Amino acid sequence: MDSTLQRAAELLSQARLPVFGGLFTDVKGAAAALSLARKLGGVVDHAASEGTSRAARVMRETGATPASFGEVRNRADTIVVIGNMPRTRDPKLLDKLFPARATLPRPGDNKRELIVVGAKKGKVPSGVRVTEIGGKNALPELVALLAAAVREGPFDIRDSALAKRILSAGERLRNSAFAVFVYDPAELDEPVLHTVLEAVRHLVKTTRAATLSLSAPGNGEGVNLCSTWTCGLPVRTSFAGDVPENNIWAYEAGRLLRSNEADALVWIDALDGEEATPPTRSFRGVPAVVLSSRPVKAGRDDVVIEVGAAAADHDAAVYLPQIAGIGMVKATAANSKRPTVAEVLSRIEALIDAKGAA
Incomplete structure (x- = not known):
């Protein structure tokens, strides 16, 4: 030695x-x-550091409202999981975010709901309602469509069934007491990160909303x-x-x-x-x-x-x-x-x- x-x-x-x-x-x-x-x-x-550096640069440019893992698990009534990486990196992520028994009182009267964007539903804890926003569209497009629905802005998409789910998800987010967007920054390009943060900024005008960015490996x-x-x-x-x-x-x-x-x-x-x-x-x-x-x-x-x-x-x-x-x-x-x-x-x-x- x-x-x-x-x-x-x-x-x-x-x-x-x-x-x-x-x-x-x-x-x-x-x-x-x-x-x-x-x-x-x-x-x-x-x-x-690629993902964390990208997320830090976007946050410096636009600001953000991050939430801790425990706060999301205990308080959020609507959780939006974006992309494949969050559950690929942690297969038990949904079990952690949707515990079988409530640990703390949650704001509002909504039952907890999961919105999955750009990924397959996969295994979901029992009793959790799921809305899938997927299909053949690329992840950046799906995120942009959901953000447009959150703002109640116009958008055009041929898949009428998907359009209906997107509109429903946008309404759910606007009516949520605490909505959280969960993602791995390494999976999202800067324009997509900007779109997610813009949707959160729109929601916080009338309700509580935040992001949960997965920590780097x-x-x-x-x-x-x-x-x-x-x-x-x-x-x-x-x-x-x-x-x-x-x-x-x-x-x-x-x-x-x-x-x-x-x-x-x-x-x-x-x-x-x-x-x-x-x-x-x-x-x-x-x-x-x-x-x-x-x-x-x-x-x-x-x-x-x-x-x-x-x-x-x-x-x-x-x-x-x-x-x-x-x-x-x-x-x-x-x-x-x-x-x-x-x-x-x-x-x-x-x-x-x-x-x-x-």
Whole structure:
């Protein structure tokens, strides 16, 4: 391990612009990665940041009214699930959002209802009324049609049965005491996100409405929060200048590696149950320091370090959607023989400091 860490320190200390990617790790691992990136003038980017960056940009432009998972589960009387990804990522999502027994009093007198947009109904908890808005139309078109129905605006569609369901859904949303739109931002393009938020803004003029955006995989929200409280900016931030700079296009890890602007990569994939999409072949030629809890096919110039999986081999602080915040998760099978990401990066930083002092 000592010689491996020394090789990693030498590789990174020689880099002009190292990129810290993947970042599937716990909060301590993220903090260590940020510390090393600041020291080396590098860039940080999470493997699942595309969706969160897009959603953040739209929110900055238009504003939003997000709701916590618990608030939606306990209070919402109408839930709109958009696209396939919410239930693909969490097959038990509807069971969680529609518990068998009410836990808290809900506003209004409506029975709870589910509206599914651009996806098959699938298995639905018993007693929940469902309206399907689907068919051959693309998801962006379906979202736009529903938004038009919410505003009671005109729209034209050949499928009369679908048009009737859309009009009914629009009326239901206007008459809801608390309507919530649930989606995965990684599945929706910016115009679709704008359309969803515009529908919510229209509804909140007369009733309560909100959005529930699924958190990014790989502790993406936790890493983003850690980055924000560390330097005031989310991921896709560069420390190469005098002050940190955030740019969701310029500092996207894949773009930097493909363009050869980055000359070293630190790839971190060490989280229980979730795997970061590894660098593609187009990244080859850029030497990498890979910290992984899984077997890795490494390049000739890569330094691979086996680390423990957060929340499996060691306790981990990660973002928990059910509490909308950071919480501690106990290790499922503690393994003290495998170092944590934070321990490895801290040792590499110490070696770089020692080399600089010498």
